[in-house]
Amino acid sequence: MRANVTATGQGKLIVFGEHAVVYGRPAVACSLPTGARATLQRAATPRWVIEHPGGLIDANADADILKAGNLLLEPFGLCADELDIRIEMSIPLGAGLGSSAAMAVAVARGAARLLDLNEADTEQRVSRAVIASESVFHGKASGIDQQAAMGSGFFTFRKTDSGPVVDPLKVDAHRWVVARVAPSKSTAAMVQSVADRRERLPEVTESLFDDFAHTSEMGARALTAGAWDVVGELMNVNQGLLEAIGVSTPELEAACTAANQSGALGAKITGAGGGGCILALAQDDDDRLVDALGEYGDVFEFTLAGRNSTT
Numbered sequence: 001m002r003a004n005v006t007a008t009g010q011g012k013l014i015v016f017g018e019h020a021v022v023y024g025r026p027a028v029a030c031s032l033p034t035g036a037r038a039t040l041q042r043a044a045t046p047r048w049v050i051e052h053p054g055g056l057i058d059a060n061a062d063a064d065i066l067k068a069g070n071l072l073l074e075p076f077g078l079c080a081d082e083l084d085i086r087i088e089m090s091i092p093l094g095a096g097l098g099s100s101a102a103m104a105v106a107v108a109r110g111a112a113r114l115l116d117l118n119e120a121d122t123e124q125r126v127s128r129a130v131i132a133s134e135s136v137f138h139g140k141a142s143g144i145d146q147q148a149a150m151g152s153g154f155f156t157f158r159k160t161d162s163g164p165v166v167d168p169l170k171v172d173a174h175r176w177v178v179a180r181v182a183p184s185k186s187t188a189a190m191v192q193s194v195a196d197r198r199e200r201l202p203e204v205t206e207s208l209f210d211d212f213a214h215t216s217e218m219g220a221r222a223l224t225a226g227a228w229d230v231v232g233e234l235m236n237v238n239q240g241l242l243e244a245i246g247v248s249t250p251e252l253e254a255a256c257t258a259a260n261q262s263g264a265l266g267a268k269i270t271g272a273g274g275g276g277c278i279l280a281l282a283q284d285d286d287d288r289l290v291d292a293l294g295e296y297g298d299v300f301e302f303t304l305a306g307r308n309s310t311t
């Protein structure tokens with residue numbers, strides 16, 4: 001067993017199809033070039049610290065994180081109270097950017113490295129471990145965050161009974177802007193609120209999920225074609241669908257409107273909604289968007305490209 005290891009996991013943006021993806025509809029997401037870095041070592045005095053853009057968390061004092069952590073370490077025969085774990089986050093926590101999956105993948109990969117597992121063994125065990133720990137934060141999770149946390153670039157994702165179907169997308173580099181508009185709601189609570197609405201309004205909700213699916217499918221084609229105007233228009237359609245299933249808020253809608261009035265090609269919630277972040281598709285060299293969104297909260301800029309991108 002190694003003495004000290006580090007490993008990483010990526011954050012993510014959902015470009016199309018959140019929530020509907022839980023019900024088997026396709027979604028489009030992109031792994032961020034940044035996320036979580038975990039350092040693990042065996043220690044007589046266990047400690048679990050998360051350093052993030054908003055401060056420092058003592059994970060040993062947080063029942064949910066500890067529960068998720070032990071579910072994560074169990075498949076490796078490890079336990080939180082025998083390890084010193086330090087996680088450095090370069091994305092905000094609980095903002096819809098896939099922080100929990102990024103952390104989970106970083107820690108699980110670290111655990112595999114600590115045990116010197118071979119690559120084939122590692123990916124399978126990491127995947128199993130992350131699914132277990134994500135259930136603490138997501139309730140009924142689709143697995144899209146985990147996929148993004150382990151991968152890179154843009155991809156379409158569909159949950160099926162025989163496992164996820166993932167297709168990498170070739171997308172040229174483009175500027176995307178994220179604004180953290182409001183404090184986040186729990187992903188599990190938002191997923192449950194959609195499940196409750198589906199229970200009350202089954203036909204309407206299922207038909208909205210089908211509209212999400214068409215938006216994701218057309219969005220994937222527009223992304224690979226570099227048809228940025230179409231991508232932006234479809235993001236606005238996606239936002240309308242998120243409003244229709246009840247996961248938007250007046251603050252998120254105001255920020256999307258401000259983005260569109262300040263040169264964005266389109267804007268929508270990214271992630272579970274109820275608060276958290278919006279994602280806007282920027283036009284190149286247009287600073288009005290960043291200035292406008294700065295009025296709503298912290299702004300993050302990313303230049304994202306898909307695997308095999310030409311630029």
Ligand code: PMV
Pocket residue numbers: 014017018019020021022095096097098099138140141142143144145187191270271272273
């Ligand atoms: O809020 P986030 O970033 O964890 O995104 C959740 C995405 C959902 O589609 C709402 C849930 C899921 O597991 O796919």
